[in-house]
Amino acid sequence: MFRMLISPLNQIRTCSSVASAVNTKVPVPDKLFKKIDIELRAHEPAVLKSYSWFMNASAKELDVNVEKSYAPEEPHKERKTLLRSAHVHKKHRVQYEYRTYYHFITLKHLTGSTADTYLEYVQRNLPEGVSMKVIKTEIQKHLPHLKPPPTSQ
Amino acid sequence: MEISMRGWRLSPIGCRYFSTSQTGSARFGGERKVEKEFRKDAATILEEEKNGVFRVLDIGKPVSSSMRKETPRRQSLARCAPPRHSTMKPDQDWGNVWPAARTFHPAVVPLPVRQGVTQIKKQVIPSKYANTELLKIPNFLHLTPPAVAKHCSALKKYCTQWPAGLDTEEDVDRHFPVQVITSDYLNSSSSVRDRRSRVVTLRFKLSSLDLDHHARDKIIRLLGDRYDEVEDLVSLTTDRCPYRGQNLDYSKYLITALYFESWKTEPWENKDHLDRESYEVPEAEINALQQALKKVLNSGEDEQTLREYKEAARKHLSLPAQDINPICV
Numbered sequence: 126m127f128r129m130l131i132s133p134l135n136q137i138r139t140c141s142s143v144a145s146a147v148n149t150k151v152p153v154p155d156k157l158f159k160k161i162d163i164e165l166r167a168h169e170p171a172v173l174k175s176y177s178w179f180m181n182a183s184a185k186e187l188d189v190n191v192e193k194s195y196a197p198e199e200p201h202k203e204r205k206t207l208l209r210s211a212h213v214h215k216k217h218r219v220q221y222e223y224r225t226y227y228h229f230i231t232l233k234h235l236t237g238s239t240a241d242t243y244l245e246y247v248q249r250n251l252p253e254g255v256s257m258k259v260i261k262t263e264i265q266k267h268l269p270h271l272k273p274p275p276t277s278q
Numbered sequence: 279m280e281i282s283m284r285g286w287r288l289s290p291i292g293c294r295y296f297s298t299s300q301t302g303s304a305r306f307g308g309e310r311k312v313e314k315e316f317r318k319d320a321a322t323i324l325e326e327e328k329n330g331v332f333r334v335l336d337i338g339k340p341v342s343s344s345m346r347k348e349t350p351r352r353q354s355l356a357r358c359a360p361p362r363h364s365t366m367k368p369d370q371d372w373g374n375v376w377p378a379a380r381t382f383h384p385a386v387v388p389l390p391v392r393q394g395v396t397q398i399k400k401q402v403i404p405s406k407y408a409n410t411e412l413l414k415i416p417n418f419l420h421l422t423p424p425a426v427a428k429h430c431s432a433l434k435k436y437c438t439q440w441p442a443g444l445d446t447e448e449d450v451d452r453h454f455p456v457q458v459i460t461s462d463y464l465n466s467s468s469s470v471r472d473r474r475s476r477v478v479t480l481r482f483k484l485s486s487l488d489l490d491h492h493a494r495d496k497i498i499r500l501l502g503d504r505y506d507e508v509e510d511l512v513s514l515t516t517d518r519c520p521y522r523g524q525n526l527d528y529s530k531y532l533i534t535a536l537y538f539e540s541w542k543t544e545p546w547e548n549k550d551h552l553d554r555e556s557y558e559v560p561e562a563e564i565n566a567l568q569q570a571l572k573k574v575l576n577s578g579e580d581e582q583t584l585r586e587y588k589e590a591a592r593k594h595l596s597l598p599a600q601d602i603n604p605i606c607v
Contacts, residue, residue: 155438159450159457175418179426186430187437234444239437246433248464250379252416257464264454268530271537273488 156237160192161244162260165228169254170200176255177228180247184232189243193231200224316342361385373425380420382412387419455486460522478525480514480533489540496547497540567594 163180167173177194184191202224209217235243244259251257317339318326327333362385366375375386384391384406393411394404406412444450459479463472484505489497498505505512514532516525557575559568570590574583592599 157441157444157454159454169415172416179418179421182423182426183430186427187434190440234440236438236440239440242433242436246429250421251464252379252418253466254416256466259462259464261460261462263458263460264450265456265458266454267456267482267486268534271487271534273490273493274538274541 156240157264158235158237158240158261159233159264160262161232161235161240162262163230163232164258164260165230165255166258167226167228167255168224170226172252172254173226173228176252177230179250180230183247184243187239187243187246189235189239190233191230192233193229196226196228200226315339317345319345319348363388372419372422373428376419378420379416382406382415382417382419384409384412451483451486455482457481458526473520476520476522476525477515477517478522478529480512480516480529482512483510484512485510487537489537492543492547493540497536500536500540565594566590 165173165177167176173196177196181191181194202222205221206218207221208215209219232240232243240261248257315336317336323333366388387406389406391406391412392403393406393409396403444453457480459481460475461477462475465472484494484497487497501512504514514529516529516532519525519528557572559572567590570583570587574587577583
């Protein structure tokens with residue numbers, strides 16, 4: 126956006142040809158992702174199942190290559206044993222448990238535009254109680270200046 | 279007793295109340311008949327006002343039985359509008375009814391959903407009306423298959439194709455040897471920041487870099503644990519800076535520094551004969567014996583290498599070929 130600076134003393138107006146010259150965008154090359162790992166965690170298995178169905182369906186629609194999509198059968202359980210009473214009664218305890226259900230999805234060979242589109246769509250529809258971790262493996266060329274120094278040759 | 283407790287408030291005497299054994303009408307000689315004054319309903323009041331009757335305050339007057347029947351407490355349910363789903367057609371566009379994520383509404387959702395657990399088995403599972411469990415759990419009614427297809431067809435134009443020449447992993451590794459690994463985290467907290475997303479890992483094969491023998495040896499020593507000999511993989515993990523961009527820049531600097539440092543030869547780096555990893559003989563002194571000895575010392579002691587060494591030594595020392603003659607006694 127080209128902003129006009131109008132001073133109270135002298136009103137400077139820029140002409141449109143100058144504005145258009147400033148607005149030219151330099152094209153940025155698309156990134157390439159060898160692999161994108163997505164880890165989903167939730168306390169409700171039904172919600173996680175529905176959401177993983179949605180992720181796979183939208184990947185299929187957008188032509189995203191899903192290499193793996195699996196969920197371990199058993200959730201991770203964290204148990205706590207606490208005293209049942211506020212005072213004394215050591216023999217009587219109460220046990221609580223947190224269950225974390227997982228789902229892992231691996232996407233293969235994505236461009237930056239596809240990855241951004243797919244991930245934004247999927248993340249905007251992330252339901253309450255589900256968390257997502259995205260690990261992106263981008264592929265790049267070596268830095269151009271990594272060549273043998275001239276003195277050694 | 280005909281005189282009710284409410285009547286004493288209207289007495290002109292004030293708060294004084296006295297009871298009589300006779301009824302009101304009998305007290306006054308049976309002339310005046312006390313009519314119970316009931317509260318007037320809204321229609322009567324308005325009509326009387328039109329006719330010129332002044333509106334009088336009627337606090338404390340009882341409500342007549344006919345008016346009590348009209349109060350909309352129990353009849354409101356019967357007179358309510360039918361649920362919205364009863365007028366829905368099966369071929370309607372569900373995406374227009376439920377376009378975005380929304381709390382479950384039993385009158386809008388046409389499904390006969392039941393949810394709950396009863397302690398007595400004979401009891402019926404609670405229906406969708408006034409069911410808080412259905413309200414609490416997130417629903418996916420806005421992400422039905424046709425809705426997902428519609429969304430994706432609109433988003434398709436923002437996606438690009440994977441380049442044609444990079445189908446196999448070997449092609450990918452050949453053209454793009456460096457892997458930059460970063461991670462993102464989605465939280466339900468008020469902040470979008472996550473400190474773990476600053477970590478950057480750089481991975482590449484050492485064979486993709488242009489190094490001579492000395493440079494390769496030196497860079498492996500500099501890398502230490504970060505180099506995997508079996509897979510020829512270098513992994514550089516950077517998390518020393520608070521932002522990902524800073525860590526990316528630092529890792530680029532690290533590769534540059536490692537590369538150019540490995541090409542430098544310090545004066546103390548010149549290895550003596552004893553420091554060298556492999557047995558090396560200068561070109562001028564090489565002969566068959568030295569060649570065989572080199573094989574034994576560098577490749578390891580093997581039946582074949584030892585046999586070759588034996589043969590080379592025998593020939594060098596001009597010894598006759600070994601004849602195994604059984605000792606005849």
